[in-house]
Amino acid sequence: MIPPGLKGWKVVITRPRAQAGSLRTLLEAQGAEVIEFPSIRVAPLDDYAAVDRAIERLGEYRWLVFTSQNGVAAFVDRLRASGRGVAELGRVRLGAIGPATALALERHGHRPAVSPDRFVAEALVEAMAREDLRGARVLLPRALDARAVLPDGLRALGALVDVVPVYRIEPEPGHSPRALRRLLDGPVDCVTFTSSSSVRNFVALLGEGGLRLPARTIVACIGPVTAATARECGLSVGVVAGAYTIPGLVDALSDRAGRRVPRGAAR
Structure with a gap:
């Protein structure tokens, strides 16, 4: 029997508290001691007028494209708030970034027509690009202030893209540089990041406290976009998941620990 690959490791999770459960479960299955220190949270918008107007015209769109589970949840909430239901999703073709976003749609009874495995906009x-998007209207509900890669890429393919915010990401309240200092005073082996915003807000706390990650602490990122942000923020990245998912991140960290656990056991 192969022992847990992360036994004895202390691993910090920085993703939103409400979404930390799956990562915690997989890390603990590998033997890690997990510390939740969310650097961000998903927050509602002050004004939903733009997305509500888009929902009223949903039949005018050929495609509805989601970039995250949060986007699916927030859009479905607005559908219901407007007196509509998830059946409305069947009026358009659906696109989704990554398997988790696709699964969120499937839980509402709708399978996306396009869903690449890699959890990045470029994918x-x-x-x-395999679809004929010339003149096609595309609705893109997503986080406020998200990257321009996806809408710009779709427009380059000839699509008419409407971007509407449905939620925002903000720093997790209640954390202080003093709390972070106490966290880092312990023997932390790894800090995990699953989004660029989680990196930026964690590094901002470091800066406020005049702190640096200990040299022995490994920075582990869910994919290349998050890793690029970490490097831009001055962090040394030790692990980047090959599969840009939560299980992929745990697999990559287990590899880094030097004891590969069979893929099935990590999921």
């Missing part, structure tokens, strides 16, 4: 643009 969805590549997949959508």
Whole structure:
């Protein structure tokens, strides 16, 4: 029997508290001691007028494209708030970035027509390039202030893209540089990041406290976009998941620990 690959490791999770459960479960299955220190949270918008107007015209769109589970949840909430139901999703073709976003749609009874495995906007643009998007209206509900890669890429393919915010990401309240200092005073082996915003807000706390990650602490990122942000913020990245998913991140960290656990056991 192969022992847990992360036994004795202390691993910090920085993703939103409400979404930390799956990562915690997989890390603990590998033997890690997990510390939740969310650097961000998903927050509602002050004004939903733009997305509500888009929902009223949903039949005018050929495609509805989601970039995250949060986007699916927030859009479905607005559908219901407007007196509509998830059946409305069947009026358009659906696109989704990554398996988790696709699964969120499937839980509402709708399978996306396009869903690349890689959880990056560039992968969805590549997949959508196989479709005829010339003149097609595309609705893109997503986080406020998200990257321009996806809408710009779809427009380059000839699509008419409407971007509407449905939620925002903000720093997790209640954390202080003092709390972070106490966390880092312990023997932390790894800090995990699953989004660029989680990196930026964690590094901002470091800066406020005049702190640096200990040299022995490994920075582990869910994919290349998050890793690039970490490097831009001055962090040394030790692990980047090959599969840009939560299980992929745990697999990559287990590899880094030097004891590969069979893929099935990590999922």
